[in-house]
Amino acid sequence: MSTLITELCRLGGVIQSRTTPYHAMGNGMVERFNQTLLKMLGTLDEDKKSNWKDHVGPMVHAYNATIHDSTGYSPYYLMFGRHPRLAMDSLIGLNTDDIHAKFTNEYARKLRERLKDAYKKAKDTATKTAEVNKRLYDQKAHAAKIVPGDLVLVRNVTVRGKHKICYKWENEPYLVVDNLNLDIPVYDVRRDDPLARRICRLHRNLLLPLGLPNDKSTKSVGKDIVPKNKKYVIPQRRGMGSRIDDVVPSDIHPVPRRSARNRRVPMWQTSGQYEM
Template identity: 50%
Template sequence: MGHMGIERTLDLVRQRFFWPKMAAAVEHYVKTCNRCVRRKSLPEKAAPLVNIHTTRPLELLCMDFLSLEPDSSNTKDILVLTDHFTKFAVAIPTPNQKARTVAKCLWNDFIVHYGIPERLHSDQGSDFESRLVGELCDMTGIKKSRTTPYHPRGNPVERFNRTLLNMLGTLDNEQKVKWKEHVKPLVHAYNCTRNDVTGYTPYKLLFGRLPRLPVDLAFGLPIKEPPTVAHTDYVKNLKARLEESYKLASKNAWRSADKNKSSFDKYVKPASLQVGDRVLVRNVKIRGKHKLADRWEHDVYVVVSRTGDLPVYVVQPESGGGPTRTLHRDLLLPCGFLPPCYSDNAPNCTILRRPHTRSQSRLQSSPDVTEDQEQEEDEVIVPRERIVLPMRFSIKHVTDHDQQAEVSTTGDVIPSTTSGCVSPPQETLVVGPAVSSNPPCSDAAQIHDASEDGHGDEEDLDTVLGPQVTE
């Protein structure tokens, strides 16, 4: 009936049929409709916000690529690096997003200037997860972490990307043609302004002093730093100022994080998953014009494990084939009511065959009939959903047995009859979670090294950074 929803379907059924508990049966049937769930169910906010906390500079370095329109020099990518504690940012325009480019920028534009970070955080891009970047992290003792797929909220650098886009967008049209020349001056201006989260400028938290800006020279503003005689006195005063700044910055950051979490969690309906739950995975790989595509993938997955206290789950296909996937809770939709589906050829459909007569069986066994001809004759593709027709009868024919036919309290049993019957239903359709015959796998999916086509993983680290790196 067009999958028009509960109210319209119930109104249409009431005009033609009646049976006890009809409203509950129709509501349960619509809510568990396979096609409605895959097409109409919206992604739900089922996981509260989890904040990342740091207490010192370079404890966590976040990186990401920002892609823009090509400028006059055909540059269209910016490698963005931000220190999570101080909010200090570095942006490097790059000609491409290859692993070789990432490794060179990390070494030449950040590590040799500011030091080695303790941990490097990024998404699961093949350039960031490449063998070349992994060797650089191993050589410098950097721990590598990553976000879950299609969850940009897990990478704090995304917030600065929006700020950088706004700053570049305020340039004149003539300047936008050469936006590459304005990236570093704009980022320096950002580092010299107070951050709302910490209450300090990123420059001061990282270096312990205020920078001298062109405006200071233009107006002849004096340097506010007190003069010191010995280097030890300067270091002592600098240490005291930095310790006080770090305490206040941490306090302000915690307060801001709690405020953001409270605002975010207002719209969250917490719903954790248990091991063995059946779920659908959000269809996030749609590209181009796909207005009729389902919002959720065809395969049904089973929860294998949970990553600590985080809303991150390891799932595997219910059919047992295919690798496991590590996904955020917001990308999963519980679907214990859906029937199992193991078809790999045609999504949401099954192949039914017409009954064979003896003459057809002899004809099919003949070597003169090809397999393609046989399939054209005998295969009919129909939707997988089982069509359940309601019972139509007059009120005077209702018996005591009919009055007892109802949907169970759990909503798992739906009466099912064939068209034209006037007797009570003879069978029931039980919809519930199916138990997979394959034991769950406890190993999470591993991210393979980036392929050699276009990411520069075939090069050696010494070739990219130079021999002085390993000396």
């Protein structure tokens, strides 16, 4: 984002791709490789894990020399147009460069043709793999639609340490101000406060829709859409330590949850051994 990086990208003809914060899927290729590398480092012996940085190079080389299911080729082959020369190849004197050419221009022509053919096949294979993965992902992907003017909760990304039982969302509601691109699930939000002016640009995965009052006349884009005398229904865990057990006005639609008939009552509420 700095001026230096912007100028270097301009000189090199590089188009920057910016992503929203705390959204690892925006850098899918990088994050996916980091996950693979961490799993590979996890296979080291306990006495070697403390010095894991010395093993990154050999493991990355092994990764680059392995054929990928998504492309049908190894990353090394797609980069250099030939298979990597491994230690075993050097030991037995095997030459992995099978492009036979007497002149430099002939070698360059054959290498260009080989890379062109490899790129075409890798692209076709990657497209088919992506279609299969998308179809499997869409079978379980369900999301509520968010439009400017809705109230949402923002995921609390500041929690550190063990946070399995902590609140996953902030208590204060946010107002959706704008959606710059309808094809991209990225929204501009700010706190639902007339004095709040700071705009945050967040991905849809970090937002949770809230219930709204029945009075649609108060709804407007970029303004307060809920009067101050109304209460918000914040979907948090009920029970001990809950702060939403107050009486909720009847004109607010709460986030759907399990009915009281089907909800299993904890033992500590019915046994009588514990007094609140």
